[in-house]
Amino acid sequence: MKIKTLIFTALIAISTFAIADTKMPSEPTDTTKQKNADVLHMLPFTNTADFSATAKDLVSKSDSLTIHNAKGNVVWNLDAYLAFSGNNKPAPDSVNPSLWRQAQLNNSYGLFKVTDKLHQIRGYDLAVMSIIEGNTGYIVVDPLTSTEVAKAAMDLVYEKLGKKPIVAVIYTHSHLDHFGGVKGIISEDDVSNKKIKVIAPKNFINEAVSENVMAGNAMSRRAMYMYGGLLPKNAFSQVDAGLGKGTSVGNITLILPTDFVNETGQKMTIDGVDFVFQYTPDTEAPAEMNFFLPQFKALCMAENATHTMHNLYTLRGAKVRNAKAWADDLHEAIALFGEKTEVIFASHHWPTWGNEQAITFLKKQRDMYKFLHDQTLRLANQGYTMNEIAEMIKLPESLSTEWYNRDYYGTVSHNAKAVYQCYLGWFDGNPANLSPLPPVETSKNMVEYMGGEDAILAKAQKDFDLGKYRWVAQVVNHVVFANPNNQKAKDLLATTYEQLGYQAESAPWRNFYLTGAMELRNGVRPLESPMNSASPDFVRAMPLHLFFDFMAIKLNGPAAEGKHIILNLIFPDVKENYTVELENSVLNYTRNKIHDKADATITLDRQLLDQLASKQVSLEDAKKSIKIDGDSKKVQEFFALQDNFNEWFNIVTP
Helix, strand or coil: CCHHHCCHHHHHCCCCCCCCCCCCCCCCCHHHHHHHHHHHHHCCCCCCHHHHHHHCCEEECCCCCEEECCCCCEEEECHHHHHHHCCCCCCCCCCCHHHHHHHHHCCCCEEEEEECCEEEEECCCCCCEEEEECCCCEEEECCCCCHHHHHHHHHHHHHHHCCCCEEEEECCECCHHHCCCHHHCCCHHHHHCCCCEEEEECCHHHHHHHCCCCCHHHHHHHHHHHCCCCCCCCCCCCCCCCCCCCCCCCCCCCCCCCEEECCCCCEEEECCEEEEEEECCCCCCCCEEEEEECCCCEEECCCCCCCCCCCCCCCCCCCCCCHHHHHHHHHHHHHHHHHHCCEEECCCCCCEECHHHHHHHHHHHHHHHHHHHHHHHHHHCCCCCHHHHHHHCCCCHHHHCCHHHCCCCCCHHHHHHHHHHHHHCCCCCCHHHCCCCCHHHHHHHHHHHCCCHHHHHHHHHHHHHCCCHHHHHHHHHHHHHHCCCCHHHHHHHHHHHHHHHHHCCCHHHHHHHHHHHHHHHHCCCCCCCCCCCCCHHHHHHCCHHHHHHHHHHHECHHHHCCCCEEEEEEECCCCEEEEEEEECCEEEEEECCCCCCCCEEEECCHHHHHHHHCCCCCHHHHHHHCEEEECHHHHHHHHHCECCCCCCCCCCCC
């Protein structure tokens, strides 16, 4: 199975260092220049405390930071960003000044001291890796996305802090950028031999390998837009990801946890360091935890409190997150640890020092998510719809002027929609929206009603000249979906998207707009990922029941109509048996059962099933490694009904 169908960030990585756009983007218009200039007067740019914080207690950094894999391919290139967005460079007209500020803060890199015996490596990936010194060795928190960057980070630790063994690794939550590099710093043998503990929150395994399986291909394609992985790195294209610069593109691994945190208040002592955990499921991740270090008076907030408004809904697509649970757990963290905390560190960005500053930070992050939750529901209960609420809701000045509450990753707009969706779903109650026509048919009718393509484009150009970009995007999108061969329409829509991208404070919004513009101008250009296309670690970690769930999704229902196939599958390597039954164009399965009237019984290793289902090997090629008792034609027919997904489907054109 392809890793890209398993975890979204593997696809973020597709060509982070993409080839340059063959058609140049447009220049910022006067309207865009003015909008961005206005931002300079709206926000407290004279407050430069964050720049001091990102530079505080730097232990060491290299003159440049470009990391290669064993084949010499670049897997991380911070230098590409530093070349155009160094700290002393003012915001160009093509970037929202607030986002530019965040991008410059995220340029900070190297080994930093947080407090005695607690350090961080920042700028080596989207996430941050923390290092806690125990009595005899290191405890590593969140070993980044890929092995190459994790190893490079740990090499710097060894060089500057001394060579000591790693005694434990902590995964704070179930997102890939916090564990994928683990085999760059420890081996599975050392974990198996109980030399190293791997600690994670309850349900980590299931969430780590399953969050994006069911809609993985769609999420992956959209993630290319969200993180700007297809865009060049320059002031007209991808400048940042909000949480960090971007995601490394190296080798992704997983070592299964040995110990789990199951509840708030759970304590551990690891190599002389005391930990008090707070279990926070259904916040930023389905499986997540914070922890407090009493000896250091340091509170790790994982990804529950960072220097940005986070996503209640992520634009790549995922289940919405629980704003109330998130706010409640921040409130609980204050009650549990607030009085004792002298520094907060997290899995992204830089620490917050000082008790008063730490409490203020947590309170205002808490109140931001609670405001979004409570006020969205207040307006919903007054009858306002999702899109109306997104236009109406504004954070109070006491929250919105804090840099760590700005829209660099999540936004007030799409987070309010997430709260509405969480409680009320997609339907706004208006019968006209209950069963609308699909996009292409809607667009053709709209174009006809508006007087044809030429008439629309003439009016749209006038509105574009007036700076009405949101409206132009809506209208011209209908022309493109009605006639995707209308290059004039695509060019106008691309230019419109570029202006909206240049104005966006949110890095994902900017990346969505600019990637859409690029594909309107140049078409969809498939690129080969520089990573391995399959990850044995993820495949092995994926439970068989989840694998069969995914096979059920990949079943081509129309092609399966009228077919009835029953197969027994015996996996001697993992000592599991399953019966799968195809009937009514649906695939069901039963564990630990052998059906006495099955069409065939198949004995094979688990790894071979992965390859057959993803069509990496054919049944004919695999016959030497498979034992089939029964009708082999039914087996062939069964696997032939599995669809392969095209990850390069169109987004901005039909």
